[in-house]
Amino acid sequence: MLHTVVALTMMQIWTSRFGDCQPEPSESVKLRLVNGGSRCDGRLEIQYKGNWGTVNARSWDMPKSNVVCRQLGCGAVHQAFAGGYEEGSGPVFTPNIQCGGSEASLQECKSEPWGDTGYSHSQDVGIVCKESLKVRLEKGGSPCAGRVEVNYRGYWRPVYASSWDLQDATVVCRELSCGAALKAPHEYHFGKVFDYIITYDVNCTGTEAALRECQSEEWDFYTHPEPNYAGVICAGNSVARLVDGDSRCSGRVEIQHGDQWGTLCDEYFSLEDAAVVCEQLQCGAVKATPRDAYFGTGNGPVWKDNYICLGNESRLADCQVSAWSRISCSHGNDASLICTDEMWSVRLTEGESRCDGQVEVYDNGRWSRIQDNFWTINEANVVCKQLRCGVATSSYIASGYRGKEGPVWVTDLQCEGSESHLQNCSASIFNRSFSDFIGVGVLCSGE
Missing domain, CATH: 3.10.250.10 (SRCR-like domain)
Known part of the structure; x- marks a missing residue:
């Protein structure tokens, strides 16, 4: 059920006192947001004197809402309003609190006595914290493609595609860890849905970490006669x-x-x-x-x-x-x-990382070391490229790799350095077994 949203305005702190209702400094004030889509949005409720009650919007403001979101571990506040969720029950508090907005909890704010105002629940405070504004892609066949939908106040609703472009799509792909944005389709590319929309005129720079950080019209439930929904196709992790x-x-x-x-x-x-x-x-x-x-x-x-x-x-x-x-x-x-499984697998061993050490090649079901008296930086560069380890900073023909009985490739590899695999280089190879040989090593710049 959708409710009428009433915008909050900054008001003077209401200074009426309520007898012995002043919370003790040592008393823990418990908070929760209920009837929303997650623990980070909903009707604000406070437990005071053992009772859970709601908060009347009178004297409530955005700095207090920011403290509530922070105290709940829900990031910063996105919106605060009156009457935006199902009406609560129990007492209706108007806590006279003065918050700057940077406090870690309501207990750190200056406070005057609290009390049950006797007000109706029609103006209960509702809060939407930024951590509740999750994004998903629907009807695209994978988590990295589809119609852009946002979880807002407990409902998944589409984003309208007015001014939607690749910069906006880039932010969505980044938020979902889906790689680069490839396309930003709109209209009903991913199917029609006759539903409320959340926002429109989204204008991202492309550097934001999440869609909620982009400029747009105010987030709310809107209707629009034309089906023009924002879509995204990301490269994905693949x-x-x-x-x-x-x-x-x-x-x-x-x-x-x-x-x-x-x-x-x-x-x-x-x-x-x-x-x-x-x-x-x-x-x-x-x-x-x-x-x-x-x-x-x-x-x-x-x-x-x-x-x-x-x-x-x-x-x-x-x-x-x-x-x-x-x-x-x-x-x-x-x-x-x-x-074909004909590509030689390569690894570096006995080094300080997977991008450093003695060169070994997997061929015919076994790992073999390499002896190559003409090993150069060109061959080393190909090894680093094949291992996705950057470029070669050093190459070795090192007696330090002597020892260990086992198979050895005796080679004369001739690489230009631009090949993607050692197999693409010209070579003459024969296998032998050595207990004493001069091996080759590579130090790459890193991943």
Whole structure:
């Protein structure tokens, strides 16, 4: 049920006294916000003398509301009004408190005696703290695409798209930890919804941490005859994995959004998309993209992200994402992928971090060290690039890596330094087993 919102104005502190109702300095004043969408918005209630009661809007102001939000761990105040929530019950207090707005709790404010005013509950104070203003994306097929909706006073409602642009979308993607903003669609791109809107004329600079920090019309419940809703398509985290295959480079394609893993629909999973996944997982080239849940059906959501990759990107997050298709997909359409698994995996060991140490290569089911008497900064740069460790700051041909019986690659790698993987360099290689050899090492600039 929607209620009439009455704006608060600054008023003189009401100085009437109420006998022995002065709260003791040692007495803890408990607060809560009720009948809102979270613990950070709702009708203000205070427990005093063992009883929970509401607060009348007379003599209440924004500095006091700011202290309430801070005391509840809900950030700063966003709005305060009278009569904006369902009417309360019990006593109606008018605590004569003088707050500057920076206090940690109401007990730190100057206070005169309290009492039950006998007023009706029609003017109970309501408060919306900023931490309650959550954002979500709906009807986009993933948590990182869809119609922008805000949880305001307990209701999820859309944002109107007047002046909506990519800067506004950038802030939403940042707030949801969904990577970069790719598009800012509007009208009814993500479906029509005949409902109240929350705000309009949103004007973000693109640097804000959350949508609530952007300039806009006052947040309230509005009606508008034209369906023009703000939408966002973010790149997402696009962390990929292959599951239930015969090796680490084959299986069902799964993508992580936030902390949730879901599958992709094979209808929109192209060879170019597959090539990027193989590259991202360091699994060589595409060998096959079997259909119809070849590696079994997954759990969780079926993301409707439609990646538009060129095939030369290093990860899915670098690809464009289109609006999700209207075709319904189930787990029976889970995308599958088999990569050639020919890419040499590389690691650095015995260093102080994963970006420092002796170079080892995984090939034919085992890790092998490298002996290369012509190792240069070019080869080192390729290792750092393959490990996503920046650039090489040092390369070593070091007898300090002597010891340890085991397989060793004796190589003559010749890299230009611009290759993305060691496998792309020209080389002559043969395997031997050494207990004493001169190894190669790399120190990279870092991730």
